Amino acid sequence: MVGFRTDFVLTYPFNPLPKSADSSPNIAKTVRSKDKQMTIGIGILGCGRISRHHFSAAQALAPRAKVVAACDVDARLLNERCDQFDVARRVSAVEELARCAEVDVVVVVTPPHVRLAVAQPLLEAGKHLLVEKPFTESMAEAHAIVDLAARLGRQVAVNQNYRWYDAIIHTRGLIQSGRIGAPTYAVIHDCVWRDEVSGWRRETTRLALAVMGIHWLDRLRWLLMDEPVAVSSLTGMRPTLASQGENETTTIVEFRNGALATLTHSWSSQTRGRANFQQFDGPQGSLVLSEDAEVTLYSGEEEQRWSFARDFTASFGASLRLLLDAVESGQEAPHSARDNLMTMALLEACYLSAAERRRVEIAPVEGQVW
Ligand SMILES: NC(=O)c1ccc[n+]([C@@H]2O[C@H](COP(=O)([O-])OP(=O)(O)OC[C@H]3O[C@@H](n4cnc5c(N)ncnc54)[C@H](O)[C@@H]3O)[C@@H](O)[C@H]2O)c1
Structure with a gap:
């Protein structure tokens, strides 16, 4: 990679998922009662555009869980959502939500710049959290939330819901069962026309990679089942889209096991539509995904194809269900905030690489293993 220096190392804690419950002893194992039959109270913070998927995903988990309260500084949106989903308790400040005794778990659906400010009072009030992606806007803030949750024995998970589409669960299963061998090469191409740049999306200086690319960066970790060690990224900001942040990006990620x-x-993209193509190559075969709905396995002479529904709301429900499992079992969730530090480190490395036009390394902390 001509033009990239390699003398910078970005470090982050290399946190494997715990092997057993014993490795995360401080996580609270109960909600409000030891009675597992008790309905878990859900609070939703932020009633904007994407929140309706969280409301309906939580509703679908009844009677295990129930949305008992919602909060937004915008009274019109708050009432609109609460009327739509029949939620009685409506509050306008996070501190009020934190005081709601019937709320056990809060789904944080605010814009990314409002994370630590809302997570802190909620965690201190004993709530567990499902936080929307991107987890935070900085590594320092991400660490602060992870450390606070660990200290208080609360669970925090990040809604990396792109892990839970049926096509992705199937693809990961094929890779885990060795159908293509250990992946050595992956390509994700996702070029869209997003004329949705309004509100905080118009203001943010971190757009394509942080708001949508984070799903793809996390996807690479999730399907390659390895950790990134270096990133080379370039970004462009084209006037075709009225944004303060980058809207065209190209990134190369190097993984610890040598995969690229x-x-x-x-x-x-002037296609005004969606162009999504994903490919994962291994020594024994290749997997090709289209639109997170169709999976094709190529292996020798063999070619097999599967089609799946791409259920967006159900993927939100899976994130919440897995968090509830974690809260009840005391085991760390697979999409925990601690796990997300690695996805965040990858994102940070991309922005640093693009800003300084060089290759950035990401170093694991010595002695810890995947
Ligand atoms: N997982 C996914 O597939 C997916 C898809 C879209 C958006 N998102 C994420 O969801 C989050 C929200 O996105 P959106 O499009 O719904 O944004 P939005 O702007 O439509 O809604 C955010 C809401 O939060 C409220 N809010 C802001 N600060 C608050 C505070 N301190 N207290 C109470 N309410 C507050 C705002 O009034 C607004 O109603 C973002 O992090 C975004 O990246 C995730």
Whole structure:
């Protein structure tokens, strides 16, 4: 990679998922009662555009869980959502939500710049959290939330819901069962026209990679089942889309086991539609995904194809269900905030690489293993 220096190392704690409950002893194992039959009270913080998927995903988990309260600084949106989903308790400040004794778990659906400010009072009030992606806007803030949750024995998970589409669960299963061998090469190409740049999306200086690319960066970790060690990224900001942040990006990720991955991700493609293609190559075969709905396995002479529904709301429900499992069992969730530190480190490395036009390394902490 001509033009990239390699003298910078970005470090992050290399946190494997715990092997047993004993490795995360401080996680609270109960909600409000030891009675597992008790309905878990859900609070939703932020009643904007994407929140309706969280409301309906939580509703679908009844009687295990019930949305008992919602909060938004915007009274119109708050009432609209609460009327739509029949939620009685409506509050306008996070501190009020934190005081709601009937709320056990809060789903944080605010814009990314409002994370630590809302997570802190909620965690201190004993709530467990499902936080929307991107987890935070900085590594320091991400660490602060992870450390606070660990100290208070609360669970925090991140809604990396792109892990839970049926096509992805199937693909991961094929990779885990060795159908293509250990992946050595991956390509994700996602170029779209996103004329949705309004509100905080118009203001943020971190757009394509942080808001949508984070799903693809996390996907690379999730399907390659390895950790990134270096990133080379370039970004562009084209006037076709009125944004303060990047809307065209190209990234190369190097993994610890030598695998290479490329992500091309744009928000300003003049196709005005969606162009999504994903490929994972291993020594025994290749997997090709289209639109997270169709999976094709190529192996020798063999070619097998599967089609799946891409259920967006159900993927939100899976994130919440897995968090509830974690709260009840005391085991760390697979999409825990601690796990997400690695996805965040990858994102940070991309922005640093793009800003300084060089290759950035990501170093694991010595002695810890995947
Ligand atoms: N997982 C996914 O597939 C997916 C898809 C879209 C958006 N998101 C994420 O969801 C989050 C929200 O996105 P959105 O499109 O719904 O944004 P939005 O702007 O439509 O809604 C955010 C809401 O939060 C409220 N809010 C802001 N600060 C608050 C505070 N301190 N207290 C109470 N309410 C507050 C706002 O009034 C607004 O109603 C973002 O992090 C975004 O990246 C995730």
